[in-house]
Amino acid sequence: MDYPAILEDIFREVRPCCARGRVATYIPELAAVPPDRFGMAVHTVDGAVYGVGECAERFSVQSISKVFTLTLAMQLADEALWQRVGREPSGNPFNSLVQLEVENGKPRNPFINAGALVVTDVILARLADAKHTVRDFVRRLCGVDDIDFDLAVAHSEQRTGHRNKAMAHFLKSFGNLDGAPEVVLDAYFHHCSLAMSCRELCTAALFLANGGVVPASGDRVLSASQAKYVNSLLLTCGTYDAVGDFAYRVGLPGKSGVGGGILAVMPKRFSVCVWSPGLDEHGNSLAGTLALELFTTKTGISIF
Ligand code: GLN
DSSP: OOOOHHHHHHHHHHHHGGGGSSSSSSSSGGGOOOOOOOEEEEEETSOEEEEETTTTTTTGGGGHHHHHHHHHHHHGGGGGGGTTSSOOOOOTTTTOOHHHHTTTTOOOOOTTTHHHHHHHHHHHOOOTHHHHHHHHHHHHHOTTTTTTHHHHHHHHHHHHOHHHHHHHHHHHTTTTOOOOOHHHHHHHHHHHHHHHHHHHHHHHHHHHHTBBBBBOOBHHHHHHHHHHHHHHHHHHTGGGGGGHHHHHHHOEEEEEETTEEEEEETTTEEEEEEEEEOOOOOOOOOOHHHHHHHHHHHHHHOOO
């Protein structure tokens, strides 16, 4: 497979579309990101890395962090987690409160904001310093020591994230948050503010393409079954209320974030990450989704 040539083709085809998306502005710090950025990287399970465009430039991972917090929560709580979070697509925006009320405070899945707040609470209840544990976990997965929070982004969301704050208090009122809402939110906002590049995200997620084991080190992160569970959840819940369209077009389990990144996994083959800050109306990267669609079309590789 000539990945470098395929990535170059995609870069050329997709770059003009970057301007069609809208950069997230509800987190003020994200509004300042230039909309014309585009990067894409692939990391194969046998160790090859390919990249194009701004694939080494760090951006705000936002909801992509939910992949890593879920992984840690599965390590810590395993099946007990599912008493507090569901495993069904929400069919609603990632920050919706409506469903949470109707369903008595049990979020539909771990990849919407309400679900991630509960996942963060589960980690907090078991580890003194959830904030830095998640950061250090990602550093270890990548073998990169200087991955860190973007504090300007974290503080920006802390100042303006009233909907997430409402959600945390709502969860608390239903008895589905053990910790204080302020503490859970502080960890959650920091996890979302992690700054990583496409290359780093691919490397960090490679264990999901390799049955739960980091290929380079042989370290087991999750059992093979747990890796399957995470990938299944990514396919059914990873791109919010556009998950059906994403699966239809791309055919890979994937997780998006409002920083414009999308991380996807092809079990037994590779992880792939794309970044273009302009979003569609669901909060998924517009050019990023298109790039992944072209990638599975041109390679002929998808889970289907
Ligand atoms: N930090 C963002 C929020 O909580 C993450 C959402 C996203 O990336 N979809 O609103």
